[in-house]
Amino acid sequence: MASSTLLMAQAASSNATATSGGDLSAQTAGMWTTVAYYTVLIVLAGVIIGIVGKILKVYDLTLQIQGKKGTDWNKIMGICFVVFLVLGLVGVYYSFSVQGSMILPAASSVHGATLDTMFWTTFGITVIVFFATQILLFGFAYRYRHQDNRKASYVPHNNTIEKIWTIAPAIVLTILVVFGFLTWRQITNTVDAKGEPASLQVDLTGHQFAWEIRYPGHDGKLGLKDYKLVSGTNVLGVNYKDRNSFDDLHADTLVIPKGKSVRLNIIAQDVIHSVYMPNFRVQINAVPGLPTYFKFTPTKTTDEMRRDLDDQTFDYHLYCNKICGGSHYNMQKLVRVVTQEEYQTWLAHQKPYLTDQLKKELKFAGINPQPSQEQVRLALNN
Ligand SMILES: [Cu+2]
Numbered sequence: 001m002a003s004s005t006l007l008m009a010q011a012a013s014s015n016a017t018a019t020s021g022g023d024l025s026a027q028t029a030g031m032w033t034t035v036a037y038y039t040v041l042i043v044l045a046g047v048i049i050g051i052v053g054k055i056l057k058v059y060d061l062t063l064q065i066q067g068k069k070g071t072d073w074n075k076i077m078g079i080c081f082v083v084f085l086v087l088g089l090v091g092v093y094y095s096f097s098v099q100g101s102m103i104l105p106a107a108s109s110v111h112g113a114t115l116d117t118m119f120w121t122t123f124g125i126t127v128i129v130f131f132a133t134q135i136l137l138f139g140f141a142y143r144y145r146h147q148d149n150r151k152a153s154y155v156p157h158n159n160t161i162e163k164i165w166t167i168a169p170a171i172v173l174t175i176l177v178v179f180g181f182l183t184w185r186q187i188t189n190t191v192d193a194k195g196e197p198a199s200l201q202v203d204l205t206g207h208q209f210a211w212e213i214r215y216p217g218h219d220g221k222l223g224l225k226d227y228k229l230v231s232g233t234n235v236l237g238v239n240y241k242d243r244n245s246f247d248d249l250h251a252d253t254l255v256i257p258k259g260k261s262v263r264l265n266i267i268a269q270d271v272i273h274s275v276y277m278p279n280f281r282v283q284i285n286a287v288p289g290l291p292t293y294f295k296f297t298p299t300k301t302t303d304e305m306r307r308d309l310d311d312q313t314f315d316y317h318l319y320c321n322k323i324c325g326g327s328h329y330n331m332q333k334l335v336r337v338v339t340q341e342e343y344q345t346w347l348a349h350q351k352p353y354l355t356d357q358l359k360k361e362l363k364f365a366g367i368n369p370q371p372s373q374e375q376v377r378l379a380l381n382n
Contacts, residue, residue, distance in 0.1 A: 078145035085138035089131070104278050108300040108316070108337070111187045112281035118183060122176055188294075199263035199295055200256065205236055206266070206273030206286040206320060209327035212236055213254055214353060217247025222265070227289075230269070233358045240354070240367050249350040254318055254335045256298055257343035263295045276321035277335060279305075283321060298337045305337075 060070040107116050144152075201222050203214035214236060216222045223238055223245020230237035238245045256262045266275055268286040275294065276283045284294045306314045320331035338346065362368070 074146040078142040081138045081141040085134060088134065107281050108298055108305065109280040110297040110299060114183055115281045118180060125172060199261040201263050201265060202254065204264050204266045204275060205269060207269040208271065208325050209331045211318065211331065211333050213251045213333070215249040215251055215347065215350060217249060219244060219247060223248050233355065233361055238353060240362055246354065248353045250353040251350050254333055255343060255346050256337055257340045258298055258301045258337050260340070261295060261297045263293055266292045266294065271324050272322050273324050273331065274321035276319045277316065279316050285322065301337045301339060
């Protein structure tokens with residue numbers, strides 16, 4: 001909330017700058033006023049601490065002249081450590097209870113659940129280590145503060161302790177890293193296994209500032225593309241010499257069936273964009289000239305999510321997660337996860353990529369897009 005207000009304020013101030021250049025000097029002046037304000041504040045705090053310190057010193061000297069024992073600073077500092085520890089831990093608890101709800105929503109994909117298990121394992125270990133080390137650090141500073149009646153023992157080296165605090169973290173970190181490496185490999189190095197139904201192929205192309213979505217037609221195969229064929233009517237550069245292109249569809253929403261493996265074939269046409277779907281734990285760059293892909297299986301339909309969250313307005317979204325230019329914020333698409341039947345119905349209503357205008361242009365260029373035997377057979381069966 002606070003950050004969005006800040007963004008709005010920044011946007012408003014940059015708009016003001018754009019409309020009248022004269023405001024820039026006023027802005028700079030405003031910045032320096034802020035710097036001066038905090039500098040004065042810090043200097044003032046330093047002076048006050050200095051004065052209080054001097055008063056205490058004078059008080060201490062008076063006590064010493066009278067033959068009394070001065071202030072026990074070691075004890076005061078020790079107590080300060082304990083107070084700092086308690087306040088710090090309360091602060092940690094507070095920030096978790098307030099900001100803890102801002103983490104990602106529950107995962108709605110098969111691999112997302114594995115990623116979350118890894119995240120929470122790492123998080124659990126980190127929290128335990130954090131509390132243990134902080135309590136030891138500040139607790140020791142208090143427990144072993146200087147006391148007149150106690151002598152410090154000198155421990156120059158202890159091999160056992162060295163071994164424990166080197167080997168234990170090394171083992172834990174190795175397990176986490178290896179587990180992470182294997183999981184990442186499992187998510188990204190995926191090939192359709194033999195006998196398994198092939199993944200649903202969807203083409204995602206990013207450009208400033210939109211995503212183009214292309215679905216295969218009845219044949220389930222996307223036609224080839226060639227960037228040299230990109231034009232006003234053929235925005236993706238689909239190659240109609242490849243017969244698989246003939247029945248491809250141009251969709252406005254990313255609709256995917258629940259429980260089915262989906263393979264997003266990703267590319268960008270101008271600058272680097274990034275495909276980001278937080279609910280599915282999907283994120284990968286869309287790079288010009290370098291095709292990337294991401295395969296995942298959604299586990300919850302939009303309707304199921306609405307029921308679970310008790311929020312009828314809930315929707316999955318696809319965002320661009322690379323700041324790619326002025327309208328980057330606008331680069332998002334609605335994503336709907338539906339049942340297999342709903343998906344088939346939706347697919348049947350999608351516009352063909354091959355528009356009448358494009359057909360005319362292709363005829364002019366001497367290319368006559370014709371369906372293959374297989375496509376005709378599949379179209380007739382449906
Ligand atoms: Cu973008």
